Amino acid sequence: MEENKLLIILVVNTNLYYAFNTLGTDVPDPCGQFAWLRSKLQLAQDEKLKVIITAHAPPGYFEREALVPFFNDSYNNAYVDLLNDFGGVILVQIYGHEHTDSFKLFSGPKGEIESVALLAPSVTPWHASVFGGTAINPSVRLYHYTRSEVLDYFQYHLNLSQVISSSDSTLNTTADSSLEAGNETEIPKWELFYQARETYGLSSLSTINMASLYKQLESNNTLFQKYYLFNSAGYNNGVCDSSCKKNHICAIAYLKIDDVVHCMHFKSPRSHTLSYEHLSKFGKELAGNFHKSNASQLIITLVVVSMALTVVLAVVLAVMLIMVVIKRSRMTTTSHMNITNITTDLDLSCFLKAWRGREGRRGEQLPSEVGITATGEPHQGILNAWEDDAWHI
Template identity: 35%
Template sequence: MERKGNEAQFKANAHVLDKLQEAGSSLQDVTAVQSDDAVAKARGKIVEDVVKNGYKIPFKEMPETVVLNNNRFARDNVPFVNEEIGKLLAKQCISEVTDVPHVVNPLTVAFGRTAFGLSTAGYIFSKCLRAVVCKWRAAGYRVIMFLDDGLGGDQDYIRSKALTGVGFPNTTLYPVLGNHDPYPANQMLYDTDNTAYYKGILEKSHWDSVLGANESRQFHNGGYYSATISEKLRLKGLNMNLYYDQDRLTNDLPDPAQQMDFLDKQLHEAHKHNQMVFIIAHVPPGVFELGSGLTCFYPKYNKQYLEKLEEFADIISLQVFGHEHTDSFRVQFDAEGKPISMMLLAPAVTPWKSTLPGVGANNPSIRLFKYDRDNGVAQNYVQYYLNLTAANIKGTGDDWEKEYDTSDVYALDELRPAKLHELARAFTDRSNKLFQHYLQYNSVLWAGNTECNETCHLHHLCAITQLDYDNFRTCISGGVTTHHPTQTTHHHPHRSTPQPQVPTYMFYLIGGLAAVVFLLFLLVACMCLRKRRRLRAPRYAKFGSLSLNS
């Protein structure tokens, strides 16, 4: 291995390679812990081969030779692509070849969309680590395997549930589907006639023992349900993966799995009985605050959902989403600029380190809400987190600690749209200490995610206050949006708010149109003048010069 890059990176790469070689040489001993039968030994051989030689995709038949062109984003971001390829070469994750391979896949840059790896990655992850986990458990260590949007503790459901009860005793669980829960990832069936699909998910995940009978029947229709928390409060667990723009099955449908119709009926029912509503889901609407206009919903579904929220804003008191692994919030406004709805985006237990420019990583975290069961008002939440850097140095993940409390850091006595709107107004000053706190919490105190220039600052503000895609683009360009967050009755003159700026190109456009109109006016005037002169007789002509004969 050559010493490319800095010394720390070289040592890290060398350490990884040494560990892989060590794992490969001792894997026979690890797999022997599981069983002495032929099946276990065969499984151990497979794992050993993957660790030593890499994972080979199991084709049913050899594909034809093909060389595919790189996608547009890869061609438009050549420096970024070259840099990333250089990193992979330096880490010996890839190697350079002189002959054209049998199949050449296109290089893809995840720019404007979320990109993940092979769908079989989860299978290989679990298969390779199963032997290691078994050995650790045999040694007396309590270990769980965690992979992205799902959490599993044991192959035996009763033991897994018991482990969950240790950390969350006497707690009702309300599960929702993530975009990595189906196979293939991101692809959710949309037809309510396919109840066997969602019924299978419910049974295999054992969520049918968590949800009630009525909730389970609703789940069969499309992975969504409604539950009663108290006499005055309902909870809607939605399958927002149906609206995810990575789901190729639902793009052209008016209402995938009739979820929007279900939500409409449920909200009407709650309104009829004077009940408040909590909504929980995985994939959020709106625009990601990090990156360049990254969205999750197909545009039409984003618009439909926002319209539904506006219609029932008086009874929807809280919405909680995940997926983006960041700590943020969003506020929706009506046509008059009044804040009517809010969404809280909770960061993840998964420490996702994104390759998207400007996104970075996050520490693992979990959130504890306090709310009133009678009126459905969320009073505050406390965010807890695990400092990965300290945990790796110490060699243990037990030191979870309090990150912040909304009632302390943001001085919020309640979590309401108007309160969060006031917080967003304070963020308009980039140097404001509240915005600086928000930046730190956005990545769960991850050390490398604290810098934010003017463009970054504007992206955060527009993502928080403009959930409509068109309004977000207008906000980013400096124009006036349809639902402008500063046009509210909650005005504080001591807080400076950015005035809308007209883009420079608009001045040139208006000036050009004015010039064209002026030239057309001159042209028409000249034509009219010439025509008038031809039709009019000379003012001093003699009678003899005029002919009266036909």
């Protein structure tokens, strides 16, 4: 077997399954990607190869609010089941989308851990408006792996609080170019935030070790609070209480809605069982509605109605603008008609004052043809000057 065939990297377009992607929600296998993925995983299994799967959005639920789904429900379950069928050949799964730092365990029907997904935080510090969303520090992750094992990752970040508050957060460098010689550029310090293997005390990031880490996060609150700070790339959200922790623990280990709701329910204190039963029921219905096609149709309807209202408003504003223009045009015409009726009985001094005021405002000189006669018809020069000025109104 050729050396370059010992590891396969499969890039999957999981946006096809995204909860808010309403196109093709009634299609069992959008673009035939499930069939394609199964064929590639089967090939890897037959050839005894290892596979890295990478995609944008992960399956399952947001760890900061465990009832916020990423996939449509039917696609979520199909995707999870498919990967669980080939857990033995999957070296690791790598995702983004959440903007936060976490991981997910893919478990079979009997609870056995089949594979692990690592979720890297984002470069953008954008504070997402979703339930549980948080601001983060810009982050970049470097993975260290072999063809048979994921050994470690190095998580770098830019501490924005430090950059804003401390001059020590920058490095002064002088450009080498002769065109820019002497110019100094402030470069923010990107730093190693943590190293996974060292921080969590792991020999590698294998599926077994990550499952062990999950158990430690459940029982060791000090370690969990450290993970929680990593989750937002060092942006301080305070202490994660028991309710907050429950969301993380359930979202990491359970990727299907029934399992997540079950986890959230049975992890609650007995004294809150009744109220939590109602909360779980509501949460399940809420999450389920994210996935159903009728909910997708509702979203489409709302968007169409909003667009229609916007068009109507634009038409109304356009009509109002046209009416104002017509009214002003009529007023200007009336003014011109009144000027033609001027006789020598008019006190022309006020007209000249108006011109002088015009001169002061615009820096223009009174037209030389403007004149005044004591008797007779109105001076044509005044009319010419007025009409000439009217074109500029």
